Amino acid sequence: MSTAPPSLELDSSDDEDDPPFDDDDILSDDSGGEPPTKSEANVPVSGVVQAYLLQLKERLSREIELHKMPECYRQGHFWIRPSEPYFALRNALQSPDGLTPYSLYHPTVFVWLPNLLNHKVLTCQNQSCRHYCKTIKPLTVKCWNDNPIARRVVTLDGLYYVMTQRVHCDKRAGGCGKSMNLYDPIIMDQLDAGLAAAFPAFLTHRSGIDKTVMTLIRAGMAHRMAPVLGQMLYENCMFVNMICKSSTISMQSPRLKNKKRHEMLRVKNHMSHSLTFKIEMAMLDFIHPGGT
Numbered sequence: 001m002s003t004a005p006p007s008l009e010l011d012s013s014d015d016e017d018d019p020p021f022d023d024d025d026i027l028s029d030d031s032g033g034e035p036p037t038k039s040e041a042n043v044p045v046s047g048v049v050q051a052y053l054l055q056l057k058e059r060l061s062r063e064i065e066l067h068k069m070p071e072c073y074r075q076g077h078f079w080i081r082p083s084e085p086y087f088a089l090r091n092a093l094q095s096p097d098g099l100t101p102y103s104l105y106h107p108t109v110f111v112w113l114p115n116l117l118n119h120k121v122l123t124c125q126n127q128s129c130r131h132y133c134k135t136i137k138p139l140t141v142k143c144w145n146d147n148p149i150a151r152r153v154v155t156l157d158g159l160y161y162v163m164t165q166r167v168h169c170d171k172r173a174g175g176c177g178k179s180m181n182l183y184d185p186i187i188m189d190q191l192d193a194g195l196a197a198a199f200p201a202f203l204t205h206r207s208g209i210d211k212t213v214m215t216l217i218r219a220g221m222a223h224r225m226a227p228v229l230g231q232m233l234y235e236n237c238m239f240v241n242m243i244c245k246s247s248t249i250s251m252q253s254p255r256l257k258n259k260k261r262h263e264m265l266r267v268k269n270h271m272s273h274s275l276t277f278k279i280e281m282a283m284l285d286f287i288h289p290g291g292t
Contacts, residue, residue, distance in 0.1 A: 047105075048102050048105040048106070049105055049106075049107060050149070052105070052106050052107070053109070053149040053150055053163070054149065056080065056109060056163070057144050057149060057163065060111065060163070061144070064113075064116075068116070069113070069116045069117075070111055070113065072111055073111070073113075073116065073117070078110055078111055078112065078198060079108060079109070079111070080108070080109045080111060081108050082103065082106035082107070082108065083103065085104055088103035088104060088106075089101075089103070089104070091103070107159065107160055107161050108160040108161070109150060109160065109161045109162075109163050110153075110160055110161070110162045110163070110200060110201075111163050112162055112163065112164040112182055112199060113164065113165060113182065114182055114187070114191050114195055114196075115139075115165075115167065115182060117195055118190075118191050118192060118195055119192060120190055120191070120192065121135045121138045122138055122139040122167060122187060122190050123135060123137070123138055123139060123190070124137070124139060124169035124175060124176065124178070125190075126169065126176050126178055128176070129169055129175060129176035129178075130174055130175070130176075131169055131173075131174065131175045131176070137169075137173065137174075137175065139167040139168060139169055140167060140168065140170055141165050141166075141167055142165070142166045142167060142168040142179050143165065143166055144163075144164075144165050144166075145164065145165070145166060145181065149161075149163065150162055150163040150164075151164075151183075151201075151203060151208050152208055153200070153201040153203075153208035153209060153210055154207075154208065154209050154210065154213060155210035155212065155213060156210070156212060156213055156216075160210075162183065162200075162201060162203070162208065164181055164182045164183055165181075165182055166179045166180065166181055166182070167179065167180060167182060167187070168180070183199060183203060202214055
C-alpha cells in the first residue's frame with residue numbers, strides 16, 4: 001500500500017473510458033498489508049454490503065420511474081438508514097433463516113441526485129464542446145455507478161455510503177461525450193447554494209470523509225490535539241460496535257449469554273484497563289444483569 005497521502009483535490013470529471021477506482025476493494029483485502037497483485041485488484045467486490053447496495057440501487061430506479069424521485073426525497077430527506085440493531089436482529093430471529101448478523105452490515109446511504117431537485121439546468125462546461133453552457137443541450141443521465149456502486153465515507157461513529165449517478169454530454173447529440181458524477185465540482189458549482197451545502201462529505205480520488213469529522217480534525221490540529229482526536233474516534237467506533245454486539249447477545253439463549261460472559265471474564269486481567277473492554281462489560285451487564 002502506498003504511503004503517500006491522498007490528494008486533497010475533490011473528485012474531478014473523467015472521460016467515460018477511464019477505469020473508476022473501487023474504494024470498496026479494502027473490504028475484501030486480506031493481503032496482510034502487502035500491495036495487491038493486478039489479478040487481485042480486478043476481482044469484483046462481493047459480500048453483504050455489495051448485495052445490499054445493488055438491491056438499493058434497483059429499488060431507487062423503480063421509485064424514480066414511478067414517482068420521478070426516490071421515496072426518501074418524497075419524505076423530505078437524503079438518507080436511507082437501516083433498522084436499529086435491536087429491531088434488525090429481532091426481525092431476523094422471526095425470519096425463516098433464523099438469527100443471522102447480515103442485517104447489521106447494512107450501511108447508511110446518502111442518496112445524491114441533485115438533478116431531480118435543482119432549478120437550474122446542468123450544462124457541459126467543456127469550452128471546446130459545441131454544447132458549452134447551452135441550456136438547450138443539457139447534460140443527461142448516463143447510468144448509475146457500478147465500480148464502486150457507492151463511495152464510502154468515514155464519519156464519527158463508523159461510515160456511510162454516497163450513492164449517485166453519472167451524467168454526460170451526449171455524444172450522439174453532438175456533444176463531447178464527457179461524463180461525470182453528480183458530486184463532481186463541475187456539477188456542484190452549477191447547483192443552488194442551499195442544495196450544494198446539503199452534500200455531507202469531502203471526497204478525494206480514493207477516500208471520503210464526513211464534514212463533521214473534518215471540522216474536528218481541523219480544530220484538533222489547531223489546538224495540538226490530533227493524537228487524542230484519533231483515539232477518541234477509534235473508541236467511538238468501538239462503542240458503536242459494542243452496541244451491535246450486545247444486541248446480538250441479547251437475542252441468544254441465556255446459556256450462550258453466560259458462555260460469552262465467562263469467555264470475557266477469563267481475559268479480564270489482561271484487558272482491565274481497556275476502555276473498549278469496560279464498554280463491552282457494561283453492555284453485557286445491561287442485557288444480562290447479575291450474570292455469573
